[in-house]
Amino acid sequence: MGLPDADTIVTYPTGELRTIATVVAVAPHDDRLAVVTDRTSIHPVDAAWPDQPADAGVLRVGSREYAIRDAVVAATDGDELHVGALPVRPGTEGWTFVVAHLLDADAAVAEGDEVELEADAATRRSLSLGHTACHAASLALNRALADRWSKAAREDALGAPDFDGIAITSSRIEPMGSVDRYRLNKSLRRAGFDAAGLADALDELAASVDATLAGWVDADAPVRVERVGDGLTERRTWVCELPDASARIPCGGTHAGSLGELGAVHVSFAMEDDGGTPVLAMTTRSTPAT
Structure with missing residues (x-):
């Protein structure tokens, strides 16, 4: 061989x-x-x-x-x-x-x-929409949770405390969406994140994230993938030109050409348990216009 x-x-x-x-x-x-x-x-x-x-x-x-x-x-x-x-x-x-x-x-x-x-074009398209929706939702989630931080934390691409990057344990891209899980453990609380009452405010959290996403989708924010070179392991970056800033996230996946392609984007939340540690699960779904 x-x-x-x-x-x-x-x-x-x-x-x-x-x-x-x-x-x-x-x-x-x-x-x-x-x-x-x-x-x-x-x-x-x-x-x-x-x-x-x-x-x-x-x-x-x-x-x-x-x-x-x-x-x-x-x-x-x-x-x-x-x-x-x-x-x-x-x-x-x-x-x-x-x-x-x-x-x-x-x-x-x-x-x-x-x-x-x-x-296959249809499979690629559905996963690309799901991955783009996932990144946009993570940024909107960080913004919605920003007031729960009492200490300075690492910031995301838009300057909000990076809850997604700090707390995420798994992410699964699905056709037209994604499922992301975040551990609300002791180290996160020591870092300054206040999870008190979050379990009772999941509907309000979803409404806040949805509202941010709706604004970005309406603006049809352009999306592109920048890369250093053509090799498999060369660094690639997801770039989205949002109305108020340019967001950049390292990413090796495939993506839509703009947030407008996502159509209606909605998130939902659930609290799960992982051996006594609460886990916040965010499900993101995109419904492109026909």
Whole structure:
């Protein structure tokens, strides 16, 4: 088995769905076939923060077409290809990081093949809307909770105390939305966040977040993804030109072109319990105009 010697070039940050590529490695992985190409338009599950699912799509070679069952990040130090579970952090010096496209085990694909990769447009669109709504909702949530901080805290991209960045434990991007969970633990309270009465004010919190989101959607704030380079591990940043400021959040996902594309955006909240620690769960849903 040959091993890749350069990071995969990724084209999905620009919104590209289709690309022509060369297969640089093929390896069995569990009951699938991992196919690595020199470039790809398929968004994989991120190894460090797996919030956005992989694109659905197909790989075509000659007249044959194979469904891409999953896409994950893989890494090699020149001796072995590690697929999915990485032994080092992405970007570690001396390692190459690539996208492994997982196909059915009987797929007839070989190193050196020229292939066409195409992401499913509807799936990409729904996840992109969900990811953009997630970022916007996190900023609106920080603003809504700003008066609950009694001490100076790390600030978000708009200058509000960064509740989302400090308290978040998990984020899951879904079609047209997301689910984010925040631990209201002792360390958060010591940092100056007052959670008293929050459980009884979830409807008011949702109304505040919704109102902020409605204003930003009405303004059709433009969204773009900035990147340092084309490689898989190159730094990428979500940028949204809101009416009163430019928001910037590090992000490796895919996104809508503006907040106006989200249509109506609403959040809902629930309090959960994690071994005695309260957890605030925020569900975000986008309903694009037809």
